[in-house]
Amino acid sequence: MRNKFADVFYDLGKDDPKLCIVVADISPAGSIAKFRTDFPDRFVNTGVAEQIMIGMCAGLAQRGMRPFAYTIATFTLYRPFEFVRDDLCYQNLPVTIVGIGGGVTYSTLGGTHHAQEDIAIATALPNMSVIAPCDPSEAETVTRWCATQTRGPVYLRLGKAGEPDLTLDAAEPWEFGKLRYLTKGDDVCILSYGPIMKKAFEVAERYRAAGQSVSLISAASVKPFDDEGAVAGLKRHKKMVVIEETAPVGSLGLKIKALAYEAGATCDVSSFCLQDEFMHHYGNHDELLAAHGLETGAIATALGLD
Amino acid sequence: MSETLSNVFDAGAARRRCLTYRRRILDISQQVGALHIAPAFSCTEIVDVVYNGLMRWDGEDTPDVILMSKGHGCMIQYVILEEKGILLREDLDLYCKPGGRLGAHPDYGVPGISASTGSLGHGMGLATGMAYGERLQDRDGQIYLVLSDGECQEGSTWEGAMMAGNLALENLIAFVDLNDFSGLERMSEGHPAFHPVIDKFLSFGWEGVEVNGHSADEIHEAVMNREGGKPLVVVSKTVKGKGVSYMEHVPIWHYRAPSPEEYKQACDELVEISA
Numbered sequence: 001m002r003n004k005f006a007d008v009f010y011d012l013g014k015d016d017p018k019l020c021i022v023v024a025d026i027s028p029a030g031s032i033a034k035f036r037t038d039f040p041d042r043f044v045n046t047g048v049a050e051q052i053m054i055g056m057c058a059g060l061a062q063r064g065m066r067p068f069a070y071t072i073a074t075f076t077l078y079r080p081f082e083f084v085r086d087d088l089c090y091q092n093l094p095v096t097i098v099g100i101g102g103g104v105t106y107s108t109l110g111g112t113h114h115a116q117e118d119i120a121i122a123t124a125l126p127n128m129s130v131i132a133p134c135d136p137s138e139a140e141t142v143t144r145w146c147a148t149q150t151r152g153p154v155y156l157r158l159g160k161a162g163e164p165d166l167t168l169d170a171a172e173p174w175e176f177g178k179l180r181y182l183t184k185g186d187d188v189c190i191l192s193y194g195p196i197m198k199k200a201f202e203v204a205e206r207y208r209a210a211g212q213s214v215s216l217i218s219a220a221s222v223k224p225f226d227d228e229g230a231v232a233g234l235k236r237h238k239k240m241v242v243i244e245e246t247a248p249v250g251s252l253g254l255k256i257k258a259l260a261y262e263a264g265a266t267c268d269v270s271s272f273c274l275q276d277e278f279m280h281h282y283g284n285h286d287e288l289l290a291a292h293g294l295e296t297g298a299i300a301t302a303l304g305l306d
Numbered sequence: 307m308s309e310t311l312s313n314v315f316d317a318g319a320a321r322r323r324c325l326t327y328r329r330r331i332l333d334i335s336q337q338v339g340a341l342h343i344a345p346a347f348s349c350t351e352i353v354d355v356v357y358n359g360l361m362r363w364d365g366e367d368t369p370d371v372i373l374m375s376k377g378h379g380c381m382i383q384y385v386i387l388e389e390k391g392i393l394l395r396e397d398l399d400l401y402c403k404p405g406g407r408l409g410a411h412p413d414y415g416v417p418g419i420s421a422s423t424g425s426l427g428h429g430m431g432l433a434t435g436m437a438y439g440e441r442l443q444d445r446d447g448q449i450y451l452v453l454s455d456g457e458c459q460e461g462s463t464w465e466g467a468m469m470a471g472n473l474a475l476e477n478l479i480a481f482v483d484l485n486d487f488s489g490l491e492r493m494s495e496g497h498p499a500f501h502p503v504i505d506k507f508l509s510f511g512w513e514g515v516e517v518n519g520h521s522a523d524e525i526h527e528a529v530m531n532r533e534g535g536k537p538l539v540v541v542s543k544t545v546k547g548k549g550v551s552y553m554e555h556v557p558i559w560h561y562r563a564p565s566p567e568e569y570k571q572a573c574d575e576l577v578e579i580s581a
């Protein structure tokens with residue numbers, strides 16, 4: 001996903017002299033390294049200094065450039081939080097802040113590197129758009145959108161590297177502010193976003209094996225959220241399942257439940273997310289997710305699919 | 307407990323310890339890929355001097371604190387804590403694995419670990435608070451802070467340094483692991499205004515000294531010979547990846563684990579090390 005972002009950024013950047021990237025001492029992956037070589041002036045490394053990474057992006061945008069800030073998710077959003085809020089959101093500047101490794105991707109690095117509340121924090125900010133693609137293909141589309149939009153600040157939440165492509169034959173294209181049906185069914189609707197979509201696909205398989213017809217939705221456009229589309233989904237299906245790699249507070253699971261209540265929908269809603277807890281656990285990404293209860297088997301059991 | 311610090315420091319013993327520590331870290335690199343070897347090899351002598359030459363020990367207890375602000379260098383701390391019996395072999399066997407309690411960054415609550423670091427630039431504020439806390443309670447705990455040069459790019463490091471200077475915190479002793487590399491590049495090339503770093507500390511009211519950061523006795527002597535009355539910074543010139551030729555000054559070793567062949571070569575090289 002990270003590499004796809006880099007490829008697209010390079011492609012767009014070579015033709016758009018206003019596109020630039022500001023990193024805070026993070027090794028640029030793949031094509032970003034090439035971008036640095038080919039366009040050294042439009043690649044800025046502030047060093048280990050995230051506050052000025054955001055501050056400089058704001059200043060660059062105010063003077064007409066189109067900057068991206070790029071580092072590990074916690075350091076793109078948490079460390080320079082007030083700079084994100086005041087400089088980018090309050091002034092409503094079209095700057096994309098790219099967070100690598102949202103959720104608990106950095107599974108051996110401990111709590112300081114887990115962006116487990118990033119969705120809640122980023123969506124709480126007025127003017128901020130939050131986009132979390134689920135695979136390299138979706139990352140490509142949304143990166144193009146980020147590089148050309150003029151609406152305001154965006155938190156682009158990416159995984160790491162090596163995610164499988166899941167959306168190549170999706171039923172619908174990605175559209176900003178809209179839910180995206182990847183497959184369309186009638187009984188159960190599974191909504192997810194980000195790399196954990198992989199588990200949504202696995203749970204969908206279990207439902208299909210149990211003879212149910214399944215819709216899969218990518219909610220890559222986390223904010224603005226497609227309330228209308230969600231309500232339509234709640235009305236169309238008997239069961240809605242939300243699977244997300246984020247803390248419960250501020251999760252889409254809660255949002256969908258609220259929407260269901262307001263709309264008087266009778267659809268049953270189950271949601272799965274990270275625990276509201278600092279887990280002092282280590283291991284690979286799947287092992288960390290399992291520690292939080294986000295394991296396909298456990299989800300299937302909770303949904304009565306055994 | 308040794309109440310007064312000894313001026314006698316056995317440099318030969320320190321050299322032998324540091325070789326053993328480096329080899330132990332290499333061993334662990336063969337059981338799990340997630341570790342920062344070069345950052346640990348860069349500050350091996352600094353951390354050794356703090357544990358074995360400066361901190362006062364009564365069995366496993368100490369009134370002093372070592373705070374690894376460059377949390378990603380914690381592997382060196384783990385192997386020293388293992389040697390001291392504060393961590394167990396089993397802890398290191400389960401490093402970064404399910405069921406284990408040691409991750410790639412130090413975690414407060416683990417025996418011997420004074421703060422959860424890993425996000426750079428937190429140590430100076432924490433250490434300033436700890437040092438002032440000692441003063442407020444009429445205790446003489448010495449706070450030894452290990453900083454990377456990279457995190458001296460964070461504004462928060464300098465906010466803390468200014469405050470420590472304001473409070474004249476004599477019991478705060480900071481070591482800058484000045485290997486001239488941050489994660490991405492040589493700082494002298496990418497960020498020339500960063501140097502000389504010692505001047506910045508001096509201007510904030512610190513006492514400062516520059517040493518060879520791979521000479522344990524030079525580091526020890528610098529602390530012994532301080533004037534006092536102010537926080538002390540020991541700016542320690544180091545080599546990232548020190549001791550293994552192919553790791554020295556090569557950025558990828560910031561995070562990479564050696565292959566079995568590379569491991570063997572590293573072990574062969576780690577029989578002698580010059581300061």
Ligand SMILES: Cc1ncc(C[n+]2csc(CCOP(=O)(O)OP(=O)(O)O)c2C)c(N)n1
Pocket residue numbers: 024025026048050072075079344345346348376378424425426427454455456457483485487488489490546560
């Ligand atoms: C606030 C923050 N930003 C970014 C990082 C990611 N990161 C880990 S190590 C590192 C830089 C390594 O260089 P340095 O700090 O000088 O340490 P050393 O060379 O001693 O390993 C960076 C940027 C981090 N851990 N914390």
